[in-house]
Amino acid sequence: MKITVLGCGALGQLWLASLYKQGHEVQGWLRVPQPFCHINLVETDGSVFNQTLIANDPDFLANSELLLVTLKAWQVSTAVKTLAATLPASTPILLLHNGMGTLDELSMLRQPLLSGVTTHAARRDGNMIIHVAHGTTHIGPGNAAANDFSFLADMLHDALPEIAWHNNILAASWKKLAVNCVINPLTVIYNCPNGELRHYPDEVSAICHEVAMVMEREGHHTSAEALLLYVEEIIDSTRANISSMLQDIRVQRHTEIDYITGYLLQRARAHGLSVPVNSRLYELIKRKENEYERTSTGLPGSWN
Numbered sequence: 225m226k227i228t229v230l231g232c233g234a235l236g237q238l239w240l241a242s243l244y245k246q247g248h249e250v251q252g253w254l255r256v257p258q259p260f261c262h263i264n265l266v267e268t269d270g271s272v273f274n275q276t277l278i279a280n281d282p283d284f285l286a287n288s289e290l291l292l293v294t295l296k297a298w299q300v301s302t303a304v305k306t307l308a309a310t311l312p313a314s315t316p317i318l319l320l321h322n323g324m325g326t327l328d329e330l331s332m333l334r335q336p337l338l339s340g341v342t343t344h345a346a347r348r349d350g351n352m353i354i355h356v357a358h359g360t361t362h363i364g365p366g367n368a369a370a371n372d373f374s375f376l377a378d379m380l381h382d383a384l385p386e387i388a389w390h391n392n393i394l395a396a397s398w399k400k401l402a403v404n405c406v407i408n409p410l411t412v413i414y415n416c417p418n419g420e421l422r423h424y425p426d427e428v429s430a431i432c433h434e435v436a437m438v439m440e441r442e443g444h445h446t447s448a449e450a451l452l453l454y455v456e457e458i459i460d461s462t463r464a465n466i467s468s469m470l471q472d473i474r475v476q477r478h479t480e481i482d483y484i485t486g487y488l489l490q491r492a493r494a495h496g497l498s499v500p501v502n503s504r505l506y507e508l509i510k511r512k513e514n515e516y517e518r519t520s521t522g523l524p525g526s527w528n
C-alpha cells in the first residue's frame with residue numbers, strides 16, 4: 225500500500241519503520257519541507273532500524289492510499305486541512321493522538337476519517353527514537369464515510385500489532401481521555417512520575433467522578449468506580465513514566481491540555497454540567513504554559 229505519514233516524531237517514525245519493514249511504500253511528511261526523512265529507531269529488543277525515506281513529495285501524496293497522522297493534537301487540524309486538498313477524496317485519513325476534538329475540527333473533510341488511540345510508547349533520545357513498550361492501537365471510524373474501513377485494522381496489525389477495530393471508537397477515546405485528564409495535569413502539578421499519583425487518591429477519584437458524569441451525558445455507559453479502576457491500572461502499569469504533558473512543560477513546549485481537559489470542559493459546558501476539579505487543573509496548566517508562551521504568537525486558540 226502507498227502510505228504518507230504526517231509527523232515524523234516518536235510515533236511517526238515507529239509507524240514509518242514498521243510499515244516499511246512490512247513492504248509498504250511509505251513517505252514521511254515534515255513540517256519544514258525536505259526531500260528525505262531519516263528514520264533511526266531502536267526497537268524494544270535493542271535492534272536498530274536506520275533508513276532514509278522520501279518526504280514531502282506531492283505526487284506521492286496525491287497517489288497515497290492512506291494518510292496516517294501522528295501529530296500532537298493541536299497540530300492536526302491545520303496540517304491535515306492543507307494536505308487534504310491534494311489527497312484523493314477516497315483516501316482514508318487516520319488520526320492517532322492523545323486528546324479529543326480534532327474530529328469536530330475536521331468534520332468538513334470529504335475523505336473517510338478514522339481516529340485512534342495507542343498504548344505503544346516511544347520517545348526521542350537525541351536523534352534516535354526508542355520504542356519503549358509494545359501496546360495496542362484502537363482504531364475506528366470518525367465519520368460515516370469510514371465505516372467500511374475495518375480492513376485497515378488487519379493491514380496495520382501486520383505491521384505493528386496489536387490493532388483493535390471498534391465500530392464505536394468514541395468509547396475507547398473517552399476512556400483514554402479519562403486517563404489523560406487524571407495523569408497528565410496531576411503529574412505536572414506534583415512534578416512526578418505517573419506512579420507517584422498513588423499518593424493522591426482523593427484528587428484521582430474526584431477527576432474520575434467528573435469525567436464519568438460527562439461521559440454518561442455523552443451517551444457512553446460507564447461509572448466513576450469503573451473509570452477509577454481503569455485509571456489506577458494505568459497509573460501502575462506506567463508507574464516509571466514521565467507523562468507527555470510533564471515532558472512538554474519541562475522543555476517549555478505547547479501542551480495538549482486544550483484537547484484533553486479543555487475538551488472535557490467544552491463537553492461539560494454543552495451539557496450544563498459543572499466540573500470544578502478539572503476546571504482548576506485546566507487553569508493551572510494554562511497558567512504554567514502561558515509563563516513561557518507569553519511572548520510567542522501563532523499558536524492555536526483554546527477551547528475555553
Ligand SMILES: NC(=O)C1=CN([C@@H]2O[C@H](COP(=O)(O)OP(=O)(O)OC[C@H]3O[C@@H](n4cnc5c(N)ncnc54)[C@H](OP(=O)(O)O)[C@@H]3O)[C@@H](O)[C@H]2O)C=CC1
Binds near residue numbers: 230297
Ligand atoms: N510517543 C508516544 O509514546 C505516544 C504518543 N501519543 C500521542 O501521539 C501523538 C504524537 O506523539 P509523538 O509522536 O510523541 O509526538 P512528537 O512531537 O514526537 O511528533 C510530532 C512530530 O510532528 C512534527 N510536526 C509538527 N507540526 C507539523 C506539521 N505541520 N507538519 C508535519 N510535521 C509536523 C513535529 O516536528 P517539530 O518538532 O519539528 O515541530 C514532530 O516531529 C501525540 O498526541 C501524543 O500524545 C500517544 C501515546 C504514546
Ligand SMILES: CC(C)(CO)C(=O)C(=O)O
Binds near residue numbers: 322465468
Ligand atoms: C498514558 C500516559 C499517561 C502515559 O504516560 C500518556 O498517554 C501520556 O503520558 O500522555
